[in-house]
Amino acid sequence: MDKIFFVMKRELGTYFNSPVAYIVVILFLVITGALFWLSFFQEISVVSMRGFFDQAPLFLAFFAPAVTMGLFATERRSGTLELLMTMPISNFQIVSGKFLAALVLLGVVFVMTLPYPYTLSVLGDLDWGAVAAGYVGLMLLGGAYAAIGLLASSFTRDQVVAILVAFSICFFLYLIDQLVSQPTGTMAQVVEYISTSYHFQNIARGVLDTRNVVYYLSVIGLCLVWTTLSIGARRW
């Protein structure tokens, strides 16, 4: 456990020592903020975070991979991964530490959006329960995208490749239920099951269903295990 924490701490230090984290945080806040306040003034009678929670997943599909793109790619490129892997730490500990660092950074970004619901609550009667569920959903979705991004980062030495691959996967998973028009039968179930946005919509409505939570956790688990295997592939 300690070692996971040490890896996370180092990654967070690296995030906040480089411009990447700040650019990602600011861009995310500017874009979601602009859209939020735009819809805020258009539908001033509606005291709800739905607009924000509807749009955030799309941006997250880009921002989460931006946060994770360098986690393994830069270490592969510089050779530091080799050194790290010859230290007494398991591959899964390395992966978990990096994943948690990305999650913490996303958490910080989400915390910085709290003024939006706060403003709404001053103006009217805001359903804080739904807002809380929405934020939990954002963390789960962010976690799933970050795990996908981490996996993509572990495949390559090139950050650009990492972000493009991860973004493509995230975007595909986000859009899949809309790509297939009028799905029916088994197809519909499959498409809905693998779609990140389908699960997110349920949560954003304020319904924290176990099925949705299990979906995100399994995406995260699968990607982290796969990442662990991916970085260990050279070992045995």
Added chain:
Amino acid sequence: MTSESIVVEGLTRRYGDVVALRGLSFEVRPGEIVGFLGPNGAGKSTTMKILTGYLSATEGEARVAGLSVREDSEAVREKIGYLPENVPLYEEMIVHDYLRFVAEIRGVARARRSDRIMEVGRLTGLTHMLGRTISELSKGYRQRVGLAQAIIHEPEVLILDEPTTGLDPNQIVEIRDVIKSIGQEKTIIFSTHILQEVTAVCDRIIIINRGELVADGTLEELEDRMSELRPGLIVGFDGEAGGELREFLEALPGVTEVTEVTGRVASFLVIADDDEEVRKALIEAEAESPRGLVELRRAEASLEAIFRLFTADTEGEEATEEESAAAEHEHEEEEEEEKESADG
């Protein structure tokens, strides 16, 4: 349990069809400083990567401090310090923070971390650089940081992959001194193709070529073997070298080969079955010599000569396609890594 620090038995490593190591075996005793020599692509880095648990051996067994690298990978990794080629470091970190991170991961007890950082800083001459960002450091200081991270947890065994490559002569001497002082209490195996380094630092030399052991012994032992294998006399004459001198030498009893060597005087390397016999014959025949004899000595078994002797096959026609491909593969990989680290 074994008393050997490092045991390598029949190590074979293939990269796909390419064979980088073929049944390599050697042992290193505790406290020894071993120089690991070989041309590019000989399998030095591959061996070291297997010892550190980064790569797996296709066949064979490697043990460090009595523990199997395969079965007790994590326990082995606690006992070794490793400095990879090209010294990969987290460029954006401050030296002190980096060493702290390594101390944490390497399992140095919390209370001892600060002491250890100061201690390795002192040992590697980094004390005044602890507050610097790694990317600002010169190559020599980067190397010191690399050494510092490798010894921060007081490992039993140190594995250094070309620790002096790319340094200027002064830095090389400094890093060697650091290695020597660390080596007083630890087992060290380090690879190099700088031959003087081995004479300066090592107790023992292991030479490998194309994944196979070609020589193993102390410097003196290898020199002895060299003189057994290739006896030779350096004979120098007054004035310019000429055909009549060569003919004169070739006519001496027992001489099998005469080669001209460059020198201030007309010098020849004389190879014979029995050096002493030639020596006597030469002195007896001195009066008949076309020129005055000014030099007569045993040819030195320099490390370069040993190296060339033991690895001479590399360029020879004996090299099968597969083998040269193996050498090339590793070489390419090294180059690629070098290029990339230069880019980053």
